[in-house]
Amino acid sequence: MAYGFPNQTPDYGASVGGSPQPRSSAAAGVGRRLLAGLIDGVILAVGFLVCLFIVGFSMGVAGADDQTMQSDGPLWIAIGLWLAFGWFYTSLLESSPAQATLGKMALRIQVADLTGQRVSLARATLRYWTKAVFTVITVGIAFFVAAFTERHQALYDIVAGTIVLPRGAHIAQGLETPLRLADPAAVEMLRARTTLPSDRKSPMSGKRLERALAALAQVAEPGERPVAAANALVGPSPFIVHMLLGSLGGLLLLKPELLWVTDRRILLIQLSRWNRRPKGVNLAQPRSSVALFRAESRTLWLRQADGTEYRLNQVRKAEATWVSQALGGPLAP
Numbered sequence: 571m572a573y574g575f576p577n578q579t580p581d582y583g584a585s586v587g588g589s590p591q592p593r594s595s596a597a598a599g600v601g602r603r604l605l606a607g608l609i610d611g612v613i614l615a616v617g618f619l620v621c622l623f624i625v626g627f628s629m630g631v632a633g634a635d636d637q638t639m640q641s642d643g644p645l646w647i648a649i650g651l652w653l654a655f656g657w658f659y660t661s662l663l664e665s666s667p668a669q670a671t672l673g674k675m676a677l678r679i680q681v682a683d684l685t686g687q688r689v690s691l692a693r694a695t696l697r698y699w700t701k702a703v704f705t706v707i708t709v710g711i712a713f714f715v716a717a718f719t720e721r722h723q724a725l726y727d728i729v730a731g732t733i734v735l736p737r738g739a740h741i742a743q744g745l746e747t748p749l750r751l752a753d754p755a756a757v758e759m760l761r762a763r764t765t766l767p768s769d770r771k772s773p774m775s776g777k778r779l780e781r782a783l784a785a786l787a788q789v790a791e792p793g794e795r796p797v798a799a800a801n802a803l804v805g806p807s808p809f810i811v812h813m814l815l816g817s818l819g820g821l822l823l824l825k826p827e828l829l830w831v832t833d834r835r836i837l838l839i840q841l842s843r844w845n846r847r848p849k850g851v852n853l854a855q856p857r858s859s860v861a862l863f864r865a866e867s868r869t870l871w872l873r874q875a876d877g878t879e880y881r882l883n884q885v886r887k888a889e890a891t892w893v894s895q896a897l898g899g900p901l902a903p
Contacts, residue, residue, distance in 0.1 A: 596741050597722035598679040598734045600714070607713070609673030614656055621651040653702070661694040670737075678737040686741035689732060697730035704729075711814050718806045719823065725815070728822045756787035764796040767895060773888035774799065785839045785848035786830050795833040798896035800889035802827050802870065802882035804838075827852065829870070829882060831896050836860040836872070838880070853880075862893060864901040 625648045663671045669680035669688055681697070683689050689697070704712035704725050712725035721733055735741070760783050766772050774782060782799045790796075805811070805824040812820050826841040828848070838853040853860075859875040870882040870890060894901050 596735060596739050598677075598736050600717045600722060602677045602679055602736075603713075603716065603722075603724075603734055606671070606673035606677040606679060609676055610660075610671050611673075613659070613672060614652075617655045617659070618648070618652045621648045621655060624648075625651065656702070657695065657698050660698045661691060664697070665689050665691040665694040674734075679734055680737050681732055682735050682741075684731055684733055684741075686733075686735065686739075693730055693732065697726055697732050700726040700729045708815060715815070715819070715823065725819065725822060752784040752787040756790070757783050760787055760790060760796050767892055773886065773892040774801075781846065781848075782828055782830070785828055785841075786832075786837070788848065789837065789839070789851050789854065790832070791834065794835070796830065797833055798831045798889075798892045800829045800870065800882070800885050800893050801841075802829055802885045804880055804882060806881075808883050824883065827882065829872070829885075829893070831857070831862075831893055836862070838872070862897065862901055864890065864894075870901070 622644075625644050629644060660671055664674075664681040665688070667688070668675060669682060674680060681689055681694070683693065701712070701724070708725070714724075716722045716724040716727070719728070723733060727733060733741075757780070764783070772779065778801065779799075782801075783796070786796055786799075803824040804827045808820060808824055811823050815823070821843060826843060826846060828839040828841055830837040830839065834857065835854055836857055837851060837855075840849045840852050841847065842849055853872075855874065861873045863871050863873065868884050868887070868890075870885045870893070872880045872882060890901075
């Protein structure tokens with residue numbers, strides 16, 4: 571009896587990055603978002619001029635002297651009023667039935683949560699203020715991150731849990747596969763079937779291998795034999811991410827994944843960013859339909875039969891060697 575093993579493993583598909591997941595093709599492109607942002611920028615610029623006029627006119631009516639009018643006070647008051655206007659304009663419209671500012675309406679795109687539903691005012695507010703802060707701190711890079719993320723999310727979209735879609739687009743939901751505690755008997759059964767390289771020290775420490783086996787035990791098929799595993803980060807180059815956005819960018823853009831090669835399949839299991847516990851299965855495909863190849867130091871690439879590729883960053887050399895040996899030789903260049 572195979573304790574803890576499901577009788578059937580569902581087809582998890584090619585989605586990488588968590589579950590449920592919208593397909594990247596459903597998200598609006600960066601170009602459309604940029605044009606919409608330019609339209610909104612013009613509206614906000616006019617709003618700032620109006621705020622300046624209102625502050626100046628109000629202070630003049632109140633009898634403010636020339637020294638007060640020429641100080642920085644009126645400008646800061648106008649900036650505060652303008653930020654409130656920006657919140658009113660952006661958050662209320664994005665949480666309205668239209669789900670879009672005027673610029674987004676013109677480009678026929680809208681803001682939604684990760685299930686494609688209308689966002690609440692609280693979420694729209696979080697998105698607005700995060701966008702305001704990140705845009706200043708990163709000098710606009712927070713937006714262009716959308717060109718490199720799977721769902722075209724800007725940095726503030728990731729924080730707020732939002733996505734920008736073409737109007738009328740529907741999000742295809744991935745199969746949710748929450749992972750809980752593994753059955754110890756199943757873990758021990760997999761451990762007995764796992765063959766570690768005999769000519770070198772184990773590529774994973776005891777604790778790391780224990781967690782890897784526990785993750786596989788929850789999704790393994792009856793009789794499946796583990797062959798090799800590797801821990802990785804899925805996403806853009808960690809060097810570039812940290813150079814442009816620092817530790818916060820790495821935390822938000824790089825997702826820890828566990829790669830398992832078995833005698834039947836290649837699996838990617840999503841891990842928690844906080845404690846590295848398994849959260850769900852992002853990919854489970856027959857070995858014949860997935861290719862692994864080495865592109866550069868500490869980086870593995872996974873390619874599916876349809877040409878989809880995933881970059882697995884910061885793979886330890888010992889683990890990459892283990893995977894290479896399990897596949898019968900050096901990885902393809």
